[in-house]
Amino acid sequence: MKSPRKGGEVSQDPPPYHVLHKLPPGDSPYVRAKHVQLVEKDPEAAIVLFWKAINAGDRVDSALKDMAIVMKQQDRADEAIEAIMSFRDRCSKQAQESLDNVLIDLYKKCGRMEEQIELLKQKLRMIYQGEAFNGKLTKTARSHGRKFQVTIKQETSRILGNLGWAYMQQGNHVAAEVVYHKAQIIDPDANKACNLCLCLIRQARYAEARSVLDEVLQGKLSGSSEDKSKKRAAELLQELKQCQPVVLSSNNSLGLNIEDAFLEGLDQLVKHWTALRSRRLPIFEEISPHRDQLAC
Template sequence: MAVVMKQLDRAEQAIEAIQSFRDKCSKQAQESLDNVLIDLYKKCGKLDEQIELLKQKLRMINQGEAFNGKPTKTARSHGRKFQVTVRQETSRILGNLGWAYMQKTNFAAAEVVYRKAQEMDPDANKACNLGLCLMRQARFAEARHVLEDVIEGKIPGSDETKSRDRAEELLEELELCKSKFSPISGFNNIEDAFSKGLDQLMSQWAPLRPRRLPIFEEISPVRDQLAC
């Protein structure tokens, strides 16, 4: 029902329907409902709700609930079943979280989650988004390096024309932004965004628990990575 409402451009009503009736659905259906909700929040521009739900999904993986402590799970897309690893799913969710942070213009937080997503399961689309994050922070040399990696085919998915075209478009935008950038006027905004991003990111991860999957040991030292 919620999917039909979404297709009819009645996203707000679809959200209300899911929130009202999800307690009547099976435990197995909850993850699918979360995925639909994330799409609906994105469609409605409910960024805070989208971010919170994405972080909740990360906590569930962290605590071993989403994968039941296993390294893979069966996923479905367009009627097709396939296996997804913890790394792939975590990277996908981090990529969505990074995009949500970008919509809130919190580019420092977006950068951190995109970098971690790329470490786990790199792809050209997230690389382009990371390059855009760096551009918005006026870190043009770093952005150029990331985007050139896509164009040179160094990142999985770089062979897709759409990804290369986007990287080339972003490089053109980079040159335009660089010519207009004023270091004095932009510095404080960059530092403010960095501080806010660090504070938000450090509060998003769940506490350590016995069922914690090993992969999340790689996510915890975020502050150390930012300090480098």
């Protein structure tokens, strides 16, 4: 709002307090929690107030998510997981996807890889069945206060990248390699290429690893010009130069375990992801350890 001054001058009134501090308007328990979090910068007091907001039924979707994020920042990730699992049934259907995203970060923080993997696979199932993004091909996301559009293709590649990373933490480089290959086919980028390269190095497949790395070094992938990707690629190149060629025995069978069998279904995603809204893909029926029982 502009107000006139003497002499014809026009002054710019300061924005409202809640706008200035990026707070929701009002004086409810949730608003007080956000004030303590963002203005007073007292995370422990904010957590207490977020609890009060949840118990009072005040903006439970936002209160639970925000409380879990603050708990993670305070190294209370296990508590945050328990809070989400206990109270997510009070949240709306629209909030469940964002709560899953917070849970994935919390599982990663705690090193709970099995639970992270299962939740990532569940999110992939939702994409395959046309249930993600409320059946739409794009959604509006937020990051650091900015809005941007995310496509179902980008989201699929992102989830696959996270799944590949989780497999790597378990030392399952075979499964991670398969996942990263699929992610690169859908939406290639330099970061996932570097991870794929590392998976191949860990399997002593140096020529294939160098081929993947060359795409990053030659700037053929998105993100190749970023400093982080350049540094990672340079480190991998040095590691490759120190590796000696290895001839694998013809009897060196990697085989398929139950996780690898699950990954075989990703071939269908690569072929059919553009049709996700119109039909359900029968690629993630109950998974059995026996390949001939897969409903693929």
